[in-house]
Amino acid sequence: MGHSGAVWDYRAATEIIKDWNGIDQVVVRNPQGSSVKVSLYGGQITSWRNEQGEELLFTSSKAIFKPPKAMRGGISICFPQFGNCESLQQNAFARNRIWTIDENPPPLHPNDSHGKSFIDLLLKPSEEDLKFWPHSFELRLRVAIAADGDLVLISRVRNINGKPFSFSFGYHTHLSVSDISEVRIEGLETLDFLDNLRQRERFTEQGDAITFESEIDRVYLSSPNVIAVLDHERKRTYVVRKEGLPDVVVWNPWEKKSKSMTDFGDEEYKQMLCVDGAAIERPITLKPGEEWTGRLTLSVVPSSFCSEHFDLQGKSLR
Numbered sequence: 001m002g003h004s005g006a007v008w009d010y011r012a013a014t015e016i017i018k019d020w021n022g023i024d025q026v027v028v029r030n031p032q033g034s035s036v037k038v039s040l041y042g043g044q045i046t047s048w049r050n051e052q053g054e055e056l057l058f059t060s061s062k063a064i065f066k067p068p069k070a071m072r073g074g075i076s077i078c079f080p081q082f083g084n085c086e087s088l089q090q091n092a093f094a095r096n097r098i099w100t101i102d103e104n105p106p107p108l109h110p111n112d113s114h115g116k117s118f119i120d121l122l123l124k125p126s127e128e129d130l131k132f133w134p135h136s137f138e139l140r141l142r143v144a145i146a147a148d149g150d151l152v153l154i155s156r157v158r159n160i161n162g163k164p165f166s167f168s169f170g171y172h173t174h175l176s177v178s179d180i181s182e183v184r185i186e187g188l189e190t191l192d193f194l195d196n197l198r199q200r201e202r203f204t205e206q207g208d209a210i211t212f213e214s215e216i217d218r219v220y221l222s223s224p225n226v227i228a229v230l231d232h233e234r235k236r237t238y239v240v241r242k243e244g245l246p247d248v249v250v251w252n253p254w255e256k257k258s259k260s261m262t263d264f265g266d267e268e269y270k271q272m273l274c275v276d277g278a279a280i281e282r283p284i285t286l287k288p289g290e291e292w293t294g295r296l297t298l299s300v301v302p303s304s305f306c307s308e309h310f311d312l313q314g315k316s317l318r
């Protein structure tokens with residue numbers, strides 16, 4: 001769809017296409033040509049491209065585009081649980097449900113206006129969902145592509161239940177990298193983390209920036225709101241800004257685990273790094289009628305913008 005006249009009309013900036021299973025997928029473009037795709041299956045972000053049309057998120061060549069699993073790649077919305085617990089499937093279940101387009105969402109905070117290229121999605125629990133997670137909620141997701149190409153995700157969870165409930169949440173984000181051994185994360189140094197590879201034992205990060213030479217699956221706790229993922233080979237840096245999401249999960253399955261995953265190529269761990277803004281250690285509790293908001297903004301900047309300058313670029317989270 002094109003747009004008519006001088007005014008950028010967000011309806012014209014969105015296009016509905018069918019995804020791999022005939023499920024609707026919304027493509028949102030900004031006037032500069034950056035785009036994001038979101039599937040109504042899981043509210044999963046399946047693509048984020050810059051003005052040059054370059055894909056910025058990783059998707060496995062072996063991804064299985066079929067419910068009931070989430071597609072291996074992009075960004076999946078993990079709610080009401082990020083991680084494992086006995087009653088629910090790992091990282092489930094919002095990412096395995098069909099969402100709807102929210103034509104008339106309650107207004108967002110005025111600071112949450114990111115131009116006019118956006119779409120709003122909504123998930124409510126089915127009767128079946130309520131049997132194993134008996135808490136009525138509304139989960140809203142705003143997906144926006146800002147004028148500068150930033151990808152903005154705003155999730156809102158509202159308790160429409162008679163009783164309080166608690167949940168964890170995560171944006172399970174697969175970044176596309178040139179070579180994992182050339183990548184480092186800045187912003188997590190000296191933090192405490194739970195090591196999922198060692199029964200969630202708590203450790204303190206020692207070194208400088210985080211680099212990769214083996215499998216990693218950690219929940220960094222109470223992290224700063226801005227984190228940088230530097231890709232030396234591509235000379236570009238992902239800047240992750242978050243709000244309401246104190247924790248960061250860092251995951252790479254490395255060689256051995258990759259080989260055991262049916263929906264992931266044996267060598268693909270080299271081109272992927274998951275850096276997930278999340279709320280895990282302290283679950284969010286909502287009383288009846290209360291609402292929680294979790295915001296994530298992803299930007300890509302040339303690596304020549306060194307990390308100390310991130311806060312000087314005039315980019316705030318909102």
Ligand SMILES: O=P(O)(O)OC[C@H]1O[C@H](O)[C@H](O)[C@@H](O)[C@@H]1O
Binds near residue numbers: 070090172250251
């Ligand atoms: O296979 P998935 O359910 O998408 O999970 C993939 C990974 O997600 C998170 O990063 C968890 O910390 C990992 O333990 C998990 O293996």
